[in-house]
Amino acid sequence: MLMKVTLRTDVLTNNNKAADYNRELFTTTKTLVINLMSSPGAGKTTLLEETVSVLSRKYRIAVIEGDLATEKDADRIRKAGAKAVQINTHGGCHLDARMIAAVLPEFDLEEVDVLFIENVGNLVCPSGYDLGQMHKVAVLSVPEGNDKIPKYPVMFMRTELVLLNKIDLLPYLDFNVEKAKRDLEGINLSSKLIPVSAKSKEGLLDWFNWIEEAYKTCQQ
């Protein structure tokens, strides 16, 4: 048991060192860095496509894509108009700070205003790993159901914003947005929930405004 605890501590210590290194770089270059996490298929990439296509008129945006396999998501982001680097974890269930540090030389951070890190689709593992980001954002989608916030508390305790995506499907599904807000408040008083649909574009402006505020704070 002692062995197990020590090793887990070492893994996180190494991760935290790399996270501090990344954070230092991001702070120095005043790059707003957002770590986006969710279940597979909650719509992170589609949200980023919409975000890139609108906000790239104002900001220089870059994206790091995390996946087990394929270059599919990075290709989608490039088509939307941002530089994207794909990390394949080859089975690993989350990104860690060293993987991020390893690809940072591919960006000129002085020329990047906003960097999104799209984590591996997983509602468990990514929450434990600091990547050096300024903000952690979780995406929850309506078809996943109302029970996800209480059932995966670690994720939602550690994020400061929840984008409730696919609200265009609300008429066809039993999902109570007010209950989701109450559940979130119950485990994390400082988190906010913004209902959005990357498809119908409803609510996206609230998300963009949130990014604008975060960007302003990051420049101070």
Next chain:
Amino acid sequence: MLMKVTLRTDVLTNNNKAADYNRELFTTTKTLVINLMSSPGAGKTTLLEETVSVLSRKYRIAVIEGDLATEKDADRIRKAGAKAVQINTHGGCHLDARMIAAVLPEFDLEEVDVLFIENVGNLVCPSGYDLGQMHKVAVLSVPEGNDKIPKYPVMFMRTELVLLNKIDLLPYLDFNVEKAKRDLEGINLSSKLIPVSAKSKEGLLDWFNWIEEAYKTCQQ
């Protein structure tokens, strides 16, 4: 690096020992055991509720529920009419064979025909852990999108059946069922895909027939 590999090997060796122990018990008692895996919110519990409510007229069904937190899913299964034991992993992203072995004394396997193990909602971690089950079944849901089979190949390479759930939402979403079948064939020739909807009940009979066949084989 050597240390890392050795440790990973040890973890899996310990898991495999427990899996063999479980398998021996399941085989001796001729209990059909199905390990059900998916992303969070793909609809495993709702599928099990429907399955229990129909098949419990013919079989004695029991369920082991895996979750990070809460007893919610076990409660739902009990209401549907089967004995259910909840395992909380307290942050762990998958069940392992020792967790299963630890709760088996709560069942009288001689009196159980079919045991479902609902794994933690996660499309990555559970695929690496043999629980001693006879069959591994993955649930993929229409709102998760067509890219999940190529993007999470490890899960779909290791399961022999994919239940494509929430097909009642096909009219509202861009999902190509034939493409999903082709993608699955491309990585796993021996896997089958059954489109179902736990909500509209479409396709459930195909799933029940699959269970019947598996049960017959298990009695030989």
